[in-house]
Amino acid sequence: MLETVTAVRYVSPLREGGSLPGLVEADDLGTYVVKFSGAGQGRKVLVAEVIVGEIARRLDIPTPRLAVVDLPSAIARYEADEEVQDLLTASPGHNLGVDFLPGAFGYDGSRPPTAQDAGAIRWLDAYTANVDRTWANPNLLVWHGRTWAIDHGAALWFHHAWPSRPPDVGRFVGQPFDDSGHVLAPVAAPLRETHDRLAPRLTADVLRDVVAEVPEQWLETTASLPDLDTVRATYLEHLVLRLEQPDAWLGGAA
Ligand SMILES: Nc1ncnc2c1ncn2[C@@H]1O[C@H](COP(=O)(O)OP(=O)(O)OP(=O)(O)O)[C@@H](O)[C@H]1O
Numbered sequence: 001m002l003e004t005v006t007a008v009r010y011v012s013p014l015r016e017g018g019s020l021p022g023l024v025e026a027d028d029l030g031t032y033v034v035k036f037s038g039a040g041q042g043r044k045v046l047v048a049e050v051i052v053g054e055i056a057r058r059l060d061i062p063t064p065r066l067a068v069v070d071l072p073s074a075i076a077r078y079e080a081d082e083e084v085q086d087l088l089t090a091s092p093g094h095n096l097g098v099d100f101l102p103g104a105f106g107y108d109g110s111r112p113p114t115a116q117d118a119g120a121i122r123w124l125d126a127y128t129a130n131v132d133r134t135w136a137n138p139n140l141l142v143w144h145g146r147t148w149a150i151d152h153g154a155a156l157w158f159h160h161a162w163p164s165r166p167p168d169v170g171r172f173v174g175q176p177f178d179d180s181g182h183v184l185a186p187v188a189a190p191l192r193e194t195h196d197r198l199a200p201r202l203t204a205d206v207l208r209d210v211v212a213e214v215p216e217q218w219l220e221t222t223a224s225l226p227d228l229d230t231v232r233a234t235y236l237e238h239l240v241l242r243l244e245q246p247d248a249w250l251g252g253a254a
């Protein structure tokens, strides 16, 4: 599982984030952008953040370190802003911490990454079906001269159907990915060439380790996924099969 730290101070909300992420100081002297488990988007977006962020890390795509931030209830009690207090009160225990990159600025295309680095991020998004990397919402930061990938909560959409429908692995595996609006598409190396370079690095063992990083508090059992081992195995099955059958999501991409 990810490293766990304890929040010592809620600093401020990051108003630009849709889920009202907040800046938090923790007992390891780190500062984190925290995505709260009680936010309206639900815990599945945290699961997607961990799985996709940890896949990115294993592919050497720059992405901030992730941690579990334990939130003591006293921090919520002393928060003056009512909206924030409600969010903190709804989020006791484990929340997602994203290492804060001080001085980073939003990607605007003026300093694009190399074709290889851009290709890796675009491939990651195609593989995990992450639609959240457009000019309207690039979710890329430029920091120390490199382009960092953040905000992977929208990926792996298949898990949102689990409460009502049994997992349909084939639907995700064969789902094409439209990357025409992808912010890095114009500067990225060809998708299939990138696939041939990166896919062999994601062995089943690597993907199993990635899925094992997700804290159990965020995993949801359902009638057809009755225990946590089955939930993890189902994520793994989706990830392994999509990787093995790339034709649909690589499409006719050059
Ligand atoms: N690790 C970080 N270091 C510095 N700034 C960050 C970091 N993570 C996020 N931010 C800033 O906070 C903003 C919101 O973060 P993020 O996109 O992860 O949240 P979100 O609530 O999922 O947002 P949305 O759904 O609106 O895209 C980012 O656009 C960025 O400006």
Ligand SMILES: [Mg+2]
Pocket (backbone or CB within 6 Å): 017, 018, 137, 139, 151
């Ligand atoms: Mg965002």
